[in-house]
Amino acid sequence: MKILVTGGAGFIGSHVVDMLIEYDYDVIIVDNFCTGKKVIVHPQVRLIKMDINSPHMEEVFGREQPDVVIHMAAQVNVTKSMLHPEADAEQNILGTIRLLGYCHKYHVQKLIFSSSCAVYGETKDCSITETFPIQPLSFYGLSKYASERYIHLYCTLYQIPFTILRYANVYGPRQTSLGEGGVIATFFGKVLSGESPIIYGTGEQTRDYVYVKDIAKANVLAITEGTNEIVNIGSNRKTSVNELLKMMMSLTSIDSAVIRKPSRVGDIQHSRLDNTKAATILSWYPSYELLDGLWETFNYYKEI
Ligand SMILES: NC(=O)c1ccc[n+]([C@@H]2O[C@H](COP(=O)([O-])OP(=O)(O)OC[C@H]3O[C@@H](n4cnc5c(N)ncnc54)[C@H](O)[C@@H]3O)[C@@H](O)[C@H]2O)c1
Known part of the structure; x- marks a missing residue:
């Protein structure tokens, strides 16, 4: 076919x-x-x-x-x-x-x-x-x-x-920070290059991340x-941007300061x-837990 x-x-x-x-x-x-x-x-x-x-x-x-x-x-x-x-x-x-x-x-x-x-x-x-x-x-x-x-x-x-x-x-390997759900790619990019990640709004907005x-x-x-x-x-699981950043920092063992900026037009508060x-x-089920997907993604960004 x-x-x-x-x-x-x-x-x-x-x-x-x-x-x-x-x-x-x-x-x-x-x-x-x-x-x-x-x-x-x-x-x-x-x-x-x-x-x-x-x-x-x-x-x-x-x-x-x-x-x-x-x-x-x-x-x-x-x-x-x-x-x-x-x-x-x-x-x-x-x-x-x-x-x-x-x-x-x-x-x-x-x-x-x-x-x-x-x-x-x-x-x-x-x-x-x-x-x-x-x-x-x-x-x-x-x-x-x-x-x-x-x-x-x-x-x-x-x-x-x-x-x-x-x-x-x-989210996952090969993602750039330009696209729709690029928050994970952006965070890893910033954290790995020693820059501070940016959070728009309170960081309590939640998203459903799928590998x-x-x-x-x-x-x-x-x-x-x-x-x-x-x-x-x-995934039908919600994760706030603040929680996500905490998970990523613990995976990378890098603790960076966060820059906070106002919310952007068109951003939504909750999505699951x-x-x-x-x-x-x-017969589709998400097979990756967020932590496992983040780990694979982190290893990808470390190597490129
Ligand atoms: N990334 C997400 O979280 C997400 C969420 C929901 C839906 N989507 C949808 O999934 C699809 C893929 O998104 P992605 O995140 O991989 O983005 P991406 O930018 O990495 O991929 C889009 C691809 O389409 C190509 N392209 C764009 N316009 C084109 C055109 N006019 N003619 C030919 N090629 C063109 C680009 O070069 C690129 O290779 C998109 O339709 C997007 O709207 C993505």
């Missing part, structure tokens, strides 16, 4: 690609390298350097005839989306619509879409199910939700099967399961995803 991964040279995409290769899929990547890197891509994979909005994308679909598309390419920076909502929409909404057009024309059997907990916006300190109200607080969250709706309608009108995966805050290899597994499972479903992929549906329909 041939799988086209958009954004496969990125943080999460490169782990998804590694796992697809492990499972013997035939994989092609399309990536424009705006944040992705060639060095993290599995050497066995064909890499096409192209923007998903390029008119040449149609040739890629025509020539390669992928069976499944895993669509991960996106503008992933929440702050940038607040400064340039139109650029965010161009990449995330129009990019997705263009891909849907090619999926329709070239009879793709399934589209797997990387969505985000950012679609839910502010919630109480509780576990969020997929039926929670959608109220994004950032243009990034809104562009992910708009893409979800286009995927739904394309499925209704043209029968393109899909699975939408709404990730919690993803990148668990995200890769969810994508692989979605190739055959969870058709036409929206599924949360998170219920993962019952993922367990039921994808």
